[in-house]
Amino acid sequence: MTSAPPIMRDDPGGRAGVPRGRARRRRRRALAVITAVLVASGAAAVAIAGPFEEPVKSAGTRSVAPTGEAEVTRGRLTARTSVSGTLGYVGGYTAVNQATGTFSRLPKPGRVIGQGGALYWVDGKPVILLRGSATSMYRDLKQGMTGADVRQLNAALLALGYGPRYGLSSQSMTYGWATTYAVKQLQDDLGVKEDGMFPKGQAVFLPRESIRVTKVHVSPGAVAAPGTPVLEGGSTTRQVTVEIDASLQSKVKKGDKVEITLPDQKTVPGRVTSVGTVARTAEKGGATITVRITPDDPKATGRLDQAPVGVSILTDSVDDALAVPVNALLALLDGGYGIEVIEPSGARTLVPVTLGLFDTTAGMVQISGKGVAAGRRVVVPAS
Template identity: 50%
Template sequence: MTARRRAGRVVAVVAILAAAGTGFVVADPFGAPATETSIDNGSATGLGQVTKGTLSARSQQNGTLGYAGSYPAINNANGKVTRLPAVGDIVKQGDALYWVEGVAVLLLQGGYPAYRNLYWGMEGADVQQLNAALVALGYATTGELDPESDYFGRQTYYAVRELQEHTGIEETGQLTLGQIVFLPAAEIRVTQVNAALGAAAAPGGVLLTASSTQREVTVALNANKQSEVKAGDPVTITLPNGTRTDGVVAWVGKVATKDDDSTTVDVHITPSDPAATGQLDQAPVQVSIVSETVQDVLTVPVNALLALAGGGYAVEVVDVSGARRLVPVETGLFDDSAGRVEVRGDGLAEGQNVVVPA
């Protein structure tokens, strides 16, 4: 159901005003306070205003602030673990991720796992990742080594020797299985350490797990709202300390997760100003997602809507003399966050006062 067709979502409190000559119910889902006044039937009311401008459909969601990605570091070296990073440590591409038998195991960026020795004459996706990493680290220029090449040639050999010299590894010009770990990010943050110093580093075991250093908010969105949110939608993130910062939906998951109470899909949000989010990890946040925006429209408080007995809606307009009249309206976009709704109706104009519950 779209934001423009949510008439059924209005919570109604019955209040028949006989003097108006028309039966209706007062729609009051927000109950926002306004300047108090009174009407003839003794019900406490207030005044809201018809405004003109931009309105956005927003949905309020609970989210979790943390870091994007989760990457297991699979070890392929043999021997005892002699040095490990701590949880929270940042490791950059080309640096040692951990040490086995006193020898550094290096982090390189790539989504394809290391699974074999790499040496002159080899070809493949892992070689292409190696070439790209060597260029990114400055051990070769793009003129010397094509980062898209999947061939281990002369320039790869010399660049590997420079990498080994820089990191204190024996300069052989080739990489044996276990000397490097490919992870998808060029800079990672250690989130879990599974090994212990002195323990055997079993090949194929996960010694540690890491994330990227990119800040991210995830929202478990009810699956029936998936079509209402898309990549590029702007959001407002309310942090645990109450401050707000902007963000944008990066992508919306397509695989639903079902638990006892609901079925959800993950929505991944990138903060526009990562520094503003601090360094909290797995912190609860509030997220206001903008799924649709309209401009230059008339809006009223949602609780000004009167559901007519014969169907449809009206608002009760109060003129400068205090006289009141019902104006039938068509509703458009709802902004749950601001508590306002787009309306259209003959005789409705910007600046008019409308009756709302006190």
């Protein structure tokens, strides 16, 4: 018996004459393929969109970055300016020779010479240091003369202990018998001829009781002629000199505390002793003024001369300021800054703040704003 031919149905894809069972199987396969394509397409979309689109977070989502806590504090903040300076000695003086002959002996740099001590020797005779600034030695002095140079000599003799028993006065402008006897005493101690006269080449007057020799211009055996610069010296007082921007003049005052960083990286405190009033053009443009600083402990600065040092100068301050660590600040999208305050419940609230003084030494910044108070906890990056 002949079997009946299969019932033919139209193919869903549009072809006629496809058996019904085969069509059903094809539909199942087609659905599977479509589903796979859709899944693959979805995965591809996520893979492509992921690197370029930021996922939208729900209102309760928090950053997974590790954080810590800090406290809003109240107190004094200071602003400082760091500049380069030079460590040396106060003043610079030049000893000019007035004697005639040959330089027979000279001091070495670094030597400290006090009033009455020999600065150098000419023909074996000492030329001494005397304190005075009224006038230089321009003439030989002897009994009967008067003038400002005589008064200067009388004051120096008394400072060395010569002349009180004779009634010598430091204000006397007369070279009288009291001055003559005082000079003879000095000459006896120096080991030179005791004639009571004071030749112009016998001393160099400088405005210091002692100097530290920094440079010698001549050599032993050289001709000693009047007017020849012999040596340079400074005081024994330590000093740091810095040049700061002229715009900071009103913010730096005499007595301000500073911190000096020495070449060996040790730090010593100091104080501003003078602030310049004359501005000078700086090499890189702008104008600068000179500020002089005295170390609190001069011995701690060593003996280096003209040594480069770092100086941190106080330029501004504010008392009773609310402050947070600088790294607590968050930049806001619409401009300005805010801090993330931790509520007692543990919730975090973003609070806009206004910034004030930055204390870079302490790493703190002055803030103000609604809801900002001392003792409140704020979020900072985890250390």
